[in-house]
Amino acid sequence: MSDMTSSDNLPLPPMALSRWGTEAEARDLGEGIRGLLRDVLGVTAESGLHFDPAAVVASPSRLTHADLTALADIVGEGNLSTADTQRLPRARGKSTPDLLSWRLRPEVDCPDAVVAPRDDDEVAALLAWCGREGVAMVPFGGGTSVVGGLTPDAGGHRAVISVDLAHFDSLESIDPDSGEAVLGAGLSGPRAEELLAEHGFSLGHFPQSFPYATLGGYAMTRSSGQASAGYGRFDEMVRGLTVVTPVGVIEAGRAPASAAGPDLRQWLMGSEGAFGVCTRVRLRIHPVPQTVRHEAFRFPDFATGAAALRAVEQQGAGPTVIRLSDEAETAVNLATATEAIGERAEGVSSEGAGAEGAGAVGVGAGGVGAEGAGGDGGSGGGGDSAGGDAGGCLCLTLFEGTPEHAGSRHAETRAVLLAHGGVSLGSGPAEAWEHGRFGAPVLRDALLDNGALVETLETATDWSNLPALRDAVAGALTTSLEVSGTPALVMCHISHVYPTGASLYFTVVAGQRGEDPVAQWTQAKRAASEAIMATGGTITHHHAVGVDHRPYLEAEIGEVGVRMLRAVKHAVDPKGVCNPGTLIP
Numbered sequence: 001m002s003d004m005t006s007s008d009n010l011p012l013p014p015m016a017l018s019r020w021g022t023e024a025e026a027r028d029l030g031e032g033i034r035g036l037l038r039d040v041l042g043v044t045a046e047s048g049l050h051f052d053p054a055a056v057v058a059s060p061s062r063l064t065h066a067d068l069t070a071l072a073d074i075v076g077e078g079n080l081s082t083a084d085t086q087r088l089p090r091a092r093g094k095s096t097p098d099l100l101s102w103r104l105r106p107e108v109d110c111p112d113a114v115v116a117p118r119d120d121d122e123v124a125a126l127l128a129w130c131g132r133e134g135v136a137m138v139p140f141g142g143g144t145s146v147v148g149g150l151t152p153d154a155g156g157h158r159a160v161i162s163v164d165l166a167h168f169d170s171l172e173s174i175d176p177d178s179g180e181a182v183l184g185a186g187l188s189g190p191r192a193e194e195l196l197a198e199h200g201f202s203l204g205h206f207p208q209s210f211p212y213a214t215l216g217g218y219a220m221t222r223s224s225g226q227a228s229a230g231y232g233r234f235d236e237m238v239r240g241l242t243v244v245t246p247v248g249v250i251e252a253g254r255a256p257a258s259a260a261g262p263d264l265r266q267w268l269m270g271s272e273g274a275f276g277v278c279t280r281v282r283l284r285i286h287p288v289p290q291t292v293r294h295e296a297f298r299f300p301d302f303a304t305g306a307a308a309l310r311a312v313e314q315q316g317a318g319p320t321v322i323r324l325s326d327e328a329e330t331a332v333n334l335a336t337a338t339e340a341i342g343e344r345a346e347g348v349s350s351e352g353a354g355a356e357g358a359g360a361v362g363v364g365a366g367g368v369g370a371e372g373a374g375g376d377g378g379s380g381g382g383g384d385s386a387g388g389d390a391g392g393c394l395c396l397t398l399f400e401g402t403p404e405h406a407g408s409r410h411a412e413t414r415a416v417l418l419a420h421g422g423v424s425l426g427s428g429p430a431e432a433w434e435h436g437r438f439g440a441p442v443l444r445d446a447l448l449d450n451g452a453l454v455e456t457l458e459t460a461t462d463w464s465n466l467p468a469l470r471d472a473v474a475g476a477l478t479t480s481l482e483v484s485g486t487p488a489l490v491m492c493h494i495s496h497v498y499p500t501g502a503s504l505y506f507t508v509v510a511g512q513r514g515e516d517p518v519a520q521w522t523q524a525k526r527a528a529s530e531a532i533m534a535t536g537g538t539i540t541h542h543h544a545v546g547v548d549h550r551p552y553l554e555a556e557i558g559e560v561g562v563r564m565l566r567a568v569k570h571a572v573d574p575k576g577v578c579n580p581g582t583l584i585p
């Protein structure tokens with residue numbers, strides 16, 4: 001056997017080690033935002049932590065020559081590597097603690113090898129080898145986990161390997177009559193959309209991590225995309241899935257609906273690699289939309305806006321996207337949009353500002369509603385805002401489909417929103433948001449580089465409990481960060497709505513304090529998580545459990561629930577080799 005580092009067929013994950021996106025996507029902050037950070041949070045580029053690639057040390061591989069020979073026999077030499085360049089990018093995800101750890105903890109616990117199987121048989125053979133040899137495995141999709149789901153925890157075994165799904169990258173079949181397609185679990189969102197578009201179809205799943213996350217990752221974490229109001233959460237799109245477990249293959253999801261006992265798909269989705277490796281998903285697809293209509297609204301306050309979103313959802317008015325930013329998020333997005341990252345906004349169109357990822361929502365430059373008259377000729381085209389007023393809460397809506405269907409849903413939704421106190425801002429802010437929506441995460445890296453502490457967290461609850469939950473989480477975050485010696489800006493939005501409730505998504509900006517901002521954030525996150533559990537929210541609406549939320553799972557599902565999970569885990573993974581550090585307490 002030749003050099004184990006050759007890895008001819010093993011692609012490198014595309015993202016930079018220490019940040020979101022590629023090095024080429026990296027942006028710096030404009031002078032105005034730096035000034036704000038200095039004045040309000042007391043931080044500067046000098047006070048921030050910086051990544052030094054030369055300081056990074058990967059833990060040595062614990063696998064023996066015999067292990068590597070056996071693995072190469074299964075996947076082929078070109079699909080196996082112990083090279084640091086391959087192991088390091090699979091060692092961590094993309095949470096803020098992960099990103100800060102690259103700066104703060106350059107000695108990295110890595111998986112002992114990376115393997116990329118080519119078919120179900122190779123996955124089964126790998127799992128059998130892991131069980132026989134006492135080696136754990138962690139499936140790797142796009143590497144975008146924000147809950148520690150990729151932590152290479154050997155769980156008491158002698159080593160751990162990363163199983164990359166890169167070769168499960170094809171559109172295996174498509175059934176236009178049923179509106180279903182079978183796709184490889186390792187496909188990224190953009191590639192899946194590209195393959196489906198060749199047949200005139202789309203999936204419609206657009207989480208903010210869309211550029212890099214994979215279909216298998218979506219299914220295994222119960223992801224929810226920005227168009228969830230129109231197309232549903234990812235778990236609602238999954239008609240069937242294949243999971244290779246150490247004891248055999250499960251094909252779950254046989255008919256469009258079934259009364260044949262508990263739905264096994266629901267047991268497998270969200271299992272985060274703890275039950276095995278998902279190799280393909282059968283997904284509901286829909287024709288590429290003929291039209292997209294946009295309209296933004298302003299509400300005087302969050303409670304009024306939330307009541308309007310509830311009315312839209314309970315009436316079934318049918319927007320494809322509907323989201324509401326609170327006062328703080330609306331104001332910050334306006335401020336950051338007027339100074340796009342790394343450049344002044346003068347002369348930058350609203351689309352340009354959005355494309356630079358100006359904040360979590362990315363409203364247009366020059367004031368919310370300034371582009372309101374743009375429009376698409378529909379009822380939402382002409383905004384009745386005076387323009388330029390930063391107050392209140394911004395609500396964005398999108399409608400996709402045939403011109404008739406999108407038009408009727410738009411008209412119905414807008415009527416409900418206006419009747420509930422919304423003021424139309426026209427189409428501009430919603431268009432700008434759509435254009436720039438995948439650009440925002442690079443802002444987090446730029447803020448971290450400049451000494452800020454920035455992270456997001458999410459939960460969900462019933463409509464009646466939403467205000468209490470929002471207050472409790474915001475209060476817990478603010479107090480904890482103040483105790484650590486920094487003011488904190490806590491912003492919140494609703495971006496996933498249901499007839500009975502909604503998600504709450506928090507973005508926190510504070511100052512890095514002390515030697516260890518990871519510990520500083522861990523403290524704040526613990527306070528927020530305890531507030532969520534005490535106030536009746538779910539510990540996660542779409543980020544999954546991973547390592548970070550595992551301590552709260554028992555409070556969420558109860559002791560019997562945990563026993564059920566453990567029993568299933570034992571049935572399909574008796575040796576406990578499948579992602580032992582994640583999910584199950």
Ligand SMILES: Cc1cc2nc3c(=O)[nH]c(=O)nc-3n(C[C@H](O)[C@H](O)[C@H](O)COP(=O)(O)OP(=O)(O)OC[C@H]3O[C@@H](n4cnc5c(N)ncnc54)[C@H](O)[C@@H]3O)c2cc1C
Nearest residue numbers: 141142143144145149207208209214216217223224273278
């Ligand atoms: C900037 C940013 C924005 C985000 N926005 C959203 C959002 O809008 N909505 C949302 O839902 N999430 C979001 N996330 C979270 C993350 O993108 C999702 O959890 C995503 O679904 C993970 O997909 P992945 O392919 O990257 O999986 P990975 O990160 O590679 O893996 C996630 C977990 O699933 C397991 N896993 C992955 N693939 C498989 C497989 N084939 N079989 C078995 N187990 C597997 C892994 O072992 C791990 O435990 C965001 C994350 C970031 C960093």
